[in-house]
Amino acid sequence: MSSRCVARLESTTSTPRGRAEASTTLVGCARHRECTMAAAGSDPVRALDGVRVVECGVAIAGPLAGRYLAHLGADVIKVESRSRSAALGMRAPAWAPPDVGLAGGDMLAGNNTFNAQKRGVGLELKSPEGRDLLDRLIEQSDVFLTNFSVPAINSLRIDYEHVRAVNPDIVYVSMPGYGSGEGPYRDYKSWGPNLSSFSGLDYLTGDPDRQPAMTPVPLPDYIAGYHAVTAIISALLHRQRGGAGQWIDISQFESAVATLGPYIGQVSLGGEEPDRTGNRSPSSAPRGVFPTSEDDRWVAVSARTDDEFRTLARIVGQPEWADDARLQTAEGRRAHEDELEAAIAGWCAGRTREEAAYVLQAAGVAAAPVQDHLDHLADPQLRARRFWHLVRHAWLDADLIDGLPFHLDDTPVRHEDASPALGGDNADILAGLADLSPDRIEELAETGAVSAPADPPPGDAKPERPYFGWALPLLRMSRDADMPAGADGVATDRPARPGSSSTSPAGAGPVDGLRVVDLSDGMSAYGARLLAHLGADVVRVEPPEGASIRHEGPYADNRSLLQLYMDGGKRSVTLSLDDPADAATFEELCASADLVYTADEDALAIAQAAREANPELATVAVTPFGLTGPYRAWAADDLTLWALSGILQLTGYPDRRPLIPGAMLAKYFVGQVGAIAALAALYARTHTGRGQLADVSAHEVLLSTSQGGTGLPTLIEDANPRRRTGSSALGSSPYGYYTCSDRLVCLLALTVGHWDALASWIHEETGAEGVLEERFRASSMVRKQYDDEVQEYVDSLAGRYEADEFCKEAQRRGIPAAPVNPTGAMLRDPHLAALDYWSDAEQPGLGRIRWPGAPFRMDGTPWAGAAPAPESGQHNADLADGGPWRPRGDGTG
Structure with missing residues (x-):
């Protein structure tokens, strides 16, 4: 336990709205339970304890999914071969000792971004002996995960039919670029940047008078990886509730297209082809990135509401804007955005980015300094949330990794180990799971069937990353206080699957029968959408004037296409949480549910109180900066959150201001991680028998998503300056x-x-x-x-x-x-047509809308097709008079 841990749980007697309800507030270290258990000498329970995963992953998407599962407690065994690593050019970092040998490839900082917390085994799958050993691991595992291409999967005989023959109960996950279906792109080679351009994502990033700008991180890899974690935990939940194993096939192409829902709907209704809009929004104005008094230092500013615009006008010295008839609506302000931006730019130019952002935030206007990754070393919010972690490494004295972007208050996320050395756990894994003797393992290594681990680096002392001397003081970290205690590592025992009193009906979604109370906003709503299409009964609770997402663009006939896409298949009820009677009804509704998924902290307080009546209730708070830290009360939207992530600074053209990644991707990443946290909390009930609070920070989600190849550990290791490069990558050619x-x-x-x-x-x-x-x-x-x-x-x-x-x-x-x-x-894409990808819904008032289909295909628990989104309060009649919530029935949506 860190000597600086000051965590405590404070009991309070009132909620943010002043109701006399019992609640619990997390104060200080967000890892309170983990620190407390460490002090008591016991290991904390993890959400996925007892789950074993065999991962044959490469690059980002598959390894990212495996890393999330490992952080959540699963025993993830990463299968690698020395020949594969050589083909990918795995080399020692420039600072490594010259005679470091094969161990140098294990020292690359980028390995940790996708492989921390795993165990590593070296197997040559092209050899009969290596392939046989893989079968022995599969036989004793719960999940098999690979993102190899279809030709590679077939040639190695790791397709579903072969794997299922070894373990009929396994959850098998394939993640080829274009899926396993019989479409024309099935055998195409793909990497994240190709998928980003092919799917239409890239086209929407940039200015309308320039060609598209490339983002510095291959974002479709993250889209697919997060979708994979969602699908895997939901499949494990289904299996735990009496269902069988199944095949999850994730086309990374289809997964990316799923994030274009509102734009696809717009075109299908005959609307204009979406184009690049720079940093501007269809929902609000002004919104942009402005130069400050420092060279290439910027501040992001977003007036999200009429009130914020009037406040902004006063601060930037333009009080007359408040009375200007042209500027009284967002539509009017969008028509004059050039004029507004010029005045805002003049005000920002006389201030540093921090000064401008802090003045605006103090007045309640969304703003943020545009940070680069070095800024993350000293960011007070990241420090307060303990986003960075010192961990054990096979060859180094210590290593630095980023954490998962959420906290679980009862089954804490694990942050103890860096990525494994290639073959570093051969002895434990092959002896423990394949019953091989040390001599036999050595014989197989000599034949090449097993890739032996590298020899340790020369010298008595372990090498140290050269930046630790100056980076750790900036992070306010030290080995004595912040290294994980002990060397227990992940729990590798795989107990018998717990019994369950519930069953999962055949043909239903994997979380069918679970009830979710949804108070998400536009930033988090995709998580509730995923749960609804996975079979949960999702009840959106809105204020009488309607949820804020109903006012976010793009639009069709003044209807929010974002809301129609995110809320399809849900029910809607209206309640005013300021009204005591409605608040009491809301608490009863929460007590009848399995999960409350909310962006509203006032609603969270009521939901936490409802856990007294329903101890199994899980709650998920998805907020801009999490529930703790100095930024907790900051106003934010996707532009200002991207500004803090490090990606904004690197996206755009060298001669212009930084640009937001297009297609509203922040909303999908945040929602995906919200769904992961929700499913982890639900699965953890298997071990604990109770619900818990998951605290998701949108800020940390986007920062985590920015780590691949451009993040802080890689940056401070290779010392290559990062800059905006327009339509080419930073460090590779072509x-x-x-x-x-x-x-x-x-x-x-x-x-x-x-x-x-x-x-x-x-x-x-x-x-x-x-x-x-x-x-x-x-x-x-x-x-x-x-x-x-x-x-x-x-x-x-x-x-x-x-x-x-x-x-x-x-x-x-x-x-x-x-x-x-x-x-x-x-x-018009022939591959999507061949796979019957699209899903149509008849939306009252608009007609038939074509939406993206499933972002992943589950052969045992089908994805629910498109359904119309409810009108606000459409299902109020389903609330019995002051009594329990009625179950779903005919005609309820």
């Missing part, structure tokens, strides 16, 4: 957009094989001899120094083709490439 005869394509060549295939094609078509020079074959990072030449070579090839034909030929040659598509192209 990696970016290239110009075909009709539109842009996204192409990347990360491996030597990719480059050789591309260089050969360029030489065949153009006759350029220079492209075959050996200097280009080193690595994509080395090629970056020749980026202008590489760009010229690739453009000379791309210009000979239309985008679709170029990408087909690239894929035939094994080169990851995809067109940069607009949203409307998805509705």
Whole structure:
């Protein structure tokens, strides 16, 4: 336990609205229960204790899903091979000792972003012995997870039929780029950037007078990874309640398209093709990023409401705006946003980004400094929330990882170990699960069937990351106070599955029968949408004037398409929590539920009180900054949250201000993590028999999502400056957009094989001899120094083709490439059509709307199709007079 832990639980006798209700408030360290149990000498219970996962993952999406499961307590066994790591160019960091050998690949800071908390086993799956050992692990596991391509899955015989034959009860998860269905892209090679362009996400990032801007992180990998965790825990819940194992197939392409729901709905209704809008919003104005008195330092400002606009007008010295007839509505302000932005920019220019943001926040206006990743070293909110963790590492004296972006107050998230060394747990895993002797393990290592762990780095003392000397003081961390105590690690015992009094009906969703009370806002609503489509009875509780999400764009006939997409299939009741009678009814409703999912802290206080009547009730608070810390009361929207994440500073064009990632992605990431926290809290009842509070910080969600390749540990290790680069990647080449005869394509060549295939094609078509020079074959990072030449070579090839034909030929040659598509192209996409992806709903007043289908396919518990969203208060009659909540019945939605 840290000597600086000051956690305590304070009992209070009033709620934020002044009602005399008992509640509990978390004060100080958000890991109170973990610290308390550590002090008592006992290990805390984790949400997924007893679950074993075998992961054959690569890159981001699969490993990210495995990492979340490991942090939540599952025993995640990462299967790797030395040959695969060599093919991906796993090298020692530049600071490592020159004779570090194979251990250097285990020291890369980026490994921790996706592999912390796991155990590692080295198996060569192409060998019969290695493949047999994998079967022995699968036989004793609950989940098998892979994001290999379909051809790789089939060649290694790790497809569902083979795995199910070994363990019929397993939850099998495949995550190929374009899914396992028989569509035309099934065997395509894909990486996150290709999926971002292909799905239409990239098209919406940038300014309308420029080509799209590339985000510095491949965001579709995170979309797929978060969806995978959601699907896996829901499948485990289904199995725990008497159901069987099943196949979850996650097409990363379909998963990304699912985040375009409101835009797809807009086009399907005959609306305009969505375009790039910079940092502006369809729902409010002004909203933008403005230069401050410091060079390349910016502040994000968003006037979300009429009141915030009037306050902003006063602060920036424009009080006359409050009486200007043109500016009385958001629509009017959007029409004059250039004029408003000019005045705001003038005010910001005389202040630092922190000064501007703090003055505006003190007055209740959403604002935030645009942070880069180094700013996260000293951010007071991250420090208060203990976002960074010192952990054990196989070869180093200590390591630094980011935490999960939520806290569970009864089954705390685990933050103890860095990523495992390749094969580092061979002895424990192969002896414990495959019953192999040390001699037999050594024999298999000599034949290559087992990848032996590297020798330790030379010297008596473990190496230290060179930045620890200056970074840890800024983080206010030390090894003595902040290293995890003991070396117990993850619980590897797999007890018998607990019995359950409930059953999951055949053909129903995985969480069918669970009731969710939903008070989400636009930032968190996607989590409740996922729960509804997984089978839960989700009841949206709105104030009499309607939930705020009903006023968020884009719109069709003044109806919020965001709300229609997020609330489809739910019920709606209206209650005023300021009214004592309605508050009492709300508390009874909460007491009848399994979960309360809320962005409203006042509602949370009532829900916490309802746990006295229903101890199994789980509560999830999804708020901008979590329930603790100095930013807790800050106003925020997706722009200001992205500003604090580090991604905004790196997205956009070198000669312009930073830009928000398009397509409202913040709302999906936050909602996905909200659903994960909710399902983890529900599954934890298996062990504890009681509900708990999950505290989700939207700020930390987006910061976590920014860590891949650009985050703090990688940045301070490689010391490469990060900057906005427009339509190319920061550190690799070729990696970016290239110009075909009709539109842009996204192409990347990360491996030597990719480059050789591309260089050969360029030489065949153009006759350029220079492209075959050996200097280009080193690595994509080395090629970056020749980026202008590489760009010229690739453009000379791309210009000979239309985008679709170029990408087909690239894929035939094994080169990851995809067109940069607009949203409307998805509705005409042959792959999605072949898979019968779309889901239509008849919405009263608008007609038939086409929505994205399931972001993942579960063969045993189907995803609920599209359904109309309810009118505000449509199901008030389902509330019996002052009594219990009526169960779902005919005609209730």
